[in-house]
Amino acid sequence: MKKYDVFVIGSGMAGMNVANKCASKGLRVGITDELPYGGTCALRGCDPKKIMLGPTEAKHLADNFYEKQISEVPAIYWQEAMKFKQDFVDAMPPKIEKGYQKNEIDTFHESAKFISETQLKIGNEIIEAGKILIATGAKPRKLDIPGEEYAISSTDFLNFKSLPSSLLFIGGGYIAFEFAHMAARFGSKVIIIHRGKRPLENFDPFIVDQLTEATRKLDIQLILNTNVTAIEEANGAFRVTGKGESGEKKWEAAQVINSAGRPPAIFDLDLQKANIAFGKKGVEVNEYLQSTTNPNVYAAGDAADTDGIPLTPVAVMEGHIVASNILKGNTKKPDYTAIPTVVFTLPTMASVGLTEEEATKKGLNFKVNKNRVPDWFTAQRINEKTYAYKTLVEKESGKILGAHLIGPHAEEVINLFALAIKVGFTSKDLKTMILTYPSSSSDVVYMV
Structure with missing residues (x-):
């Protein structure tokens, strides 16, 4: 039976951070994933999706310009785009595994099941670990319908x-x-x-x-x-x-x-054998991302039941926090304030902070600024017909409570609002900032 200081289940961003950080401090670390190393974002989600969206962005812009500034909309080709995407994806797992080997992390490629509070069965091998991280991500929801x-x-x-x-x-x-x-x-x-x-x-x-x-x-x-x-x-x-x-x-x-949602991929781990409390939203954890019922276990990313949005940057943050808490004791807690989220359609939709419904439920006194603004220069210059915003500003303090955008470069502009909410900027602070012009970001002064 192999023994480890730390063993990680899942090689996405959360698991990768914990494994490499703990190994760099001299702990004996092992990691397993039944899927290729890299996790959903790098191999099956965010990154390959964004690569495949690249040609559609070019087509969308050309459609907007057609008969105004250009005379032809280019054809885009799925098979060629897929090959370009696959070159990126195929290079990722061996690169990640090479990094593990450099850090002297033992690598496994099998499913994991708990057999006790500190022991796992990895394929046909039994391992024991002082600390175990569950970072298995999520998987498609069962439809429970015929066919x-x-x-x-x-x-x-x-x-x-x-x-x-x-x-x-x-x-x-x-x-x-x-x-x-x-x-x-x-x-x-x-x-x-x-x-x-x-x-x-x-x-x-x-x-x-x-x-x-x-x-x-x-x-x-x-x-x-x-x-x-x-x-x-x-x-x-x-x-x-x-x-x-x-x-x-x-x-x-x-x-x-x-595409009916993605619940946490934890239900095949035999968690009950390790006295790990869990529910539909993931492993129940305390403020340090430690299991509420088994102190040997931590959970991060989509596998953990937290207040965080199931996003890769959240998993990265939680991975850093778990690594710190394993190495130094429970001292760090996640901060889920002002996490932006994006829907990468065209036009792009983005959001951060409170919605109007949430702010109302909290009893906050706020004003709403909203408008459709396809006549603003940001949209007009590329003939974009969809451009709108809604912002929530607290009346007494002037602080930004929430921002919701759709239109050109919304995925970038939303980061300014995330920063404003995080550090407590007021609408006056934003209105008096000198920003580059012409740029999408310069529109924020008119949105608050």
């Missing part, structure tokens, strides 16, 4: 050798919208079916309305208030049955994508 085996995941989508002629996404969250926009611009006919009254429920309704309008202008069929009840094969394609306010309907598509 759910026919629905593939977002990972499968990012590995299409050729793009199907038509796609149907089950679920109206950020994965569905990002991939639907991507597929539509690459030439696929797209349907999104969402069970709720509005999609992207965690984002501001006013801003989501702008994205919904832009999505429908892409000829993406967006169907709301509809529960998908079955999937079946149909003439070489798939037929999806859904039940909504007007009764039962059916749609057909060459491929069906399960």
Whole structure:
């Protein structure tokens, strides 16, 4: 039986940080992942997705300029884009493993299961560790409907050798919208079916309305208030049955994508054998990201039940905190203030801080600034028709409580608002800043 000071389950960003930091301080460390090293973001999510979105950004801009500044919209090619993406993805796991080996970290490529509070079974091998980190990320939610085996995941989508002629996404969250926009611009006919009254429920309704309008202008069929009840094969394609306010309907598509959310990937770890409390949102942890019931165990990233948004930067932060708490004792706590989040559609939608609904529930006294501003120079210069904002400003202090954007470079501009919320800038502070012009960032002075 091998013994370690620290053993890490999961080689995404959280696990990687903990393993390398602890090893650099002389601890004996082991790590395992049943999937290639790198985690969802680097291999199956954020990074490859953004690479595949690159050609669609060029096409979107060309569409905006067509007949005004250019005479032709370039064709974009799925297979060539996929090869470009795959070169990046394929290089990542061996690079990460080489780094582990350099730091003298033992590497495993097997699933892990707890057999006691300090012991794990890794494949056919038993290991024991003083501290264990669960950083297994998340995986697609089960649909629990007849024919759910026919629905593939977002990972499968990012590995299409050729793009199907038509796609149907089950679920109206950020994965569905990002991939639907991507597929539509690459030439696929797209349907999104969402069970709720509005999609992207965690984002501001006013801003989501702008994205919904832009999505429908892409000829993406967006169907709301509809529960998908079955999937079946149909003439070489798939037929999806859904039940909504007007009764039962059916749609057909060459491929069906399960984009109905991603719960934590912890339910196959036999956590109960290690006295680890957990729920639907992940491992129950205290303010130090330590298991509330087994002090030998920590959890970070999507595997932990915290107040953090399931985002890669949050997992990175939590990894640093867990490493510090293992090395120095429980002294560090995560700070989830002002974490921005982005939906990488075109146009891009971004948010940070409180929504209007959240601020109202907290009883805060605030004013709302909102507007659609396609006539502002930022949008006009590229002929972008979708540009809007909503900001929340506390009346007494003038502090920024929340910001919600859609439009050119929203994913960058939102970082200014995140900084303002984090350090307590007021609307006056932002209004009196000298910013580069012309730039998207300079618009913030008119948004508060």
